[in-house]
Amino acid sequence: xxxxxxxxxxxxxxxxxxxxxxxxxxxxxxxxxxxxxxxxxxxxxxxxxxxxxxxxxxxxxxxxxxxxxxxxxxxxxxxxxxxxxxxxxxxxxxxxxxxxxxxxxxxxxxxxxxxxxxxxxxxxxxxxxxxxxxxxxxxxxxxxxxxxxxxxxxxxxxxxxxxxxxxxxxxxxxxxxxxxxxxxxxxxxxxxxxxxxxxxxxxxxxxxxxxxxxxxxxxxxxxxxxxxxxxxxxxx
Amino acid sequence: xxxxxxxxxxxxxxxxxxxxxxxxxxxxxxxxxxxxxxxxxxxxxxxxxxxxxxxxxxxxxxxxxxxxxxxxxxxxxxxxxxxxxxxxxxxxxxxxxxxxxxxxxxxxxxxxxxxxxxxxxxxxxxxxxxxxxxxxxxxxxxxxxxxxxxxxxxxxxxxxxxxxxxxxxxxxxxxxxxxxxxxxxxxxxxxxxxxxxxxxxxxxxxxxxxxxxxxxxxxxxxxxxxxxxxxxxxxxxxxxxxxxxxxxxxxxxxxxxxxxxxxxxxxx
Numbered sequence: 369x370x371x372x373x374x375x376x377x378x379x380x381x382x383x384x385x386x387x388x389x390x391x392x393x394x395x396x397x398x399x400x401x402x403x404x405x406x407x408x409x410x411x412x413x414x415x416x417x418x419x420x421x422x423x424x425x426x427x428x429x430x431x432x433x434x435x436x437x438x439x440x441x442x443x444x445x446x447x448x449x450x451x452x453x454x455x456x457x458x459x460x461x462x463x464x465x466x467x468x469x470x471x472x473x474x475x476x477x478x479x480x481x482x483x484x485x486x487x488x489x490x491x492x493x494x495x496x497x498x499x500x501x502x503x504x505x506x507x508x509x510x511x512x513x514x515x516x517x518x519x520x521x522x523x524x525x526x527x528x529x530x531x532x533x534x535x536x537x538x539x540x541x542x543x544x545x546x547x548x549x550x551x552x553x554x555x556x557x558x559x560x561x562x563x564x565x566x567x568x569x570x571x572x573x574x575x576x577x578x579x580x581x582x583x584x585x586x587x588x589x590x591x592x593x594x595x596x597x598x599x600x601x602x603x604x
Numbered sequence: 605x606x607x608x609x610x611x612x613x614x615x616x617x618x619x620x621x622x623x624x625x626x627x628x629x630x631x632x633x634x635x636x637x638x639x640x641x642x643x644x645x646x647x648x649x650x651x652x653x654x655x656x657x658x659x660x661x662x663x664x665x666x667x668x669x670x671x672x673x674x675x676x677x678x679x680x681x682x683x684x685x686x687x688x689x690x691x692x693x694x695x696x697x698x699x700x701x702x703x704x705x706x707x708x709x710x711x712x713x714x715x716x717x718x719x720x721x722x723x724x725x726x727x728x729x730x731x732x733x734x735x736x737x738x739x740x741x742x743x744x745x746x747x748x749x750x751x752x753x754x755x756x757x758x759x760x761x762x763x764x765x766x767x768x769x770x771x772x773x774x775x776x777x778x779x780x781x782x783x784x785x786x787x788x789x790x791x792x793x794x795x796x797x798x799x800x801x802x803x804x805x806x807x808x809x810x811x812x813x814x815x816x817x818x819x820x821x822x823x824x825x826x827x828x829x830x831x832x833x834x835x836x837x838x839x840x841x842x843x844x845x846x847x848x849x850x851x852x853x854x855x856x857x858x859x860x861x862x863x864x865x866x867x868x869x870x871x872x
Contacts, residue, residue: 442787445786470781
């Protein structure tokens with residue numbers, strides 16, 4: 369059985385010389401729910417952008433058994449649903465329908481298939497009535513849900529979320545956590561919200577200064593006061 | 605992911621970089637004015653102006669090559685002057701028919717075109733040196749100091765500040781699109797969609813960007829008003845111009861004036 373995500377000895381420097389990833393290795397099994405935590409600038413977002421080939425560094429990235437290269441990048445982008453932190457970046461089309469349909473349409477699926485996928489994606493985030501709404505006019509919580517739907521419509525194997533609960537009010541946050549709990553796919557969630565991590569994600573990977581500094585059970589790592597303090601985290 | 609390459613400023617240590625930004629701004633404006641006012645066909649003056657700008661390029665340690673790569677920007681503007689070849693003069697160079705049109709090129713027109721092209725090329729070089737050797741905030745201060753209308757200076761400043769934000773935003777939108785541009789494993793499915801569909805997506809993105817810029821400008825304005833903005837951005841006064849800078853201003857100014865008079869006297 370292959371792992372959903374296999375990253376081996378990945379290093380990456382931005383063109384301005386700033387090294388964001390140093391020799392990162394990580395593997396995530398299918399169906400696993402993993403948290404990626406660490407201070408700002410630790411390299412979490414950079415790592416996440418490598419998982420569907422938006423950035424490419426030195427080292428090996430394998431997704432769903434496919435090694436990431438020019439030939440497989442299209443298939444990998446369909447297999448990894450990447451949800452950006454700011455839903456305004458994710459939603460670039462005029463209406464909710466256009467945005468959710470973008471992925472399937474780009475893949476060249478036929479109209480009935482696209483419609484089915486859009487319906488089930490919106491149903492999964494409980495936003496069925498929003499198809500004709502203008503993305504621009506939605507609240508932050510609604511935008512976040514639509515952002516998830518835009519990748520669910522691609523029926524990905526892995527869902528990668530960057531700061532999913534940032535900027536949500538408690539009720540929207542609660543609803544969002546419940547929503548994530550119901551999604552069956554493999555999940556990698558980069559977050560500062562350790563209360564959500566404890567509730568939702570049994571495994572936790574801690575990054576700092578471009579390295580993975582800890583990888584283990586969330587319950588245990590959250591008890592390790594010294595580790596949390598050393599990397600700017602706080603026990604929830 | 606941030607955009608830095610738009611910033612033309614090149615940090616170096618050179619007398620040109622060290623020169624007071626107000627003096628630089630005035631001299632560059634004077635240089636451009638001299639180029640503009642030098643009569644058509646005053647070739648020796650053009651050569652002297654070219655020699656002047658070349659020596660400044662060398663002195664600024666930016667190098668002639670660097671400035672020239674950027675000066676290619678002036679080419680489209682030169683083309684705007686292209687029609688003068690055919691509209692003005694008596695000495696016919698050649699005449700040709702395009703359909704029912706008769707097109708006649710004149711020697712005087714050609715001379716005028718070459719002069720205009722040279723002038724714009726020289727002026728662009730001066731502007732490039734100014735932008736590459738002066739950090740933008742200093743340039744804004746200099747504009748304020750020489751009494752360019754404050755509203756205009758604030759506009760330049762805000763444009764400069766938010767251009768990068770906007771470009772970053774456009775890049776993030778494009779990245780989000782890229783992230784969802786996948787391939788299905790299904791046989792027969794052609795990825796990419798039709799050209800019209802892709803154009804519609806791109807149009808939606810442009811519209812989105814406009815709306816966001818518009819909303820952001822509202823928020824920025826409110827944030828400015830909340831801190832007491834009343835239509836004018838104030839800055840600390842600049843230190844007085846030093847005597848070497850006065851000397852540079854006087855020397856440069858009189859040299860340019862001399863060149864201009866020379867041109868007007870002999871070719872005007």
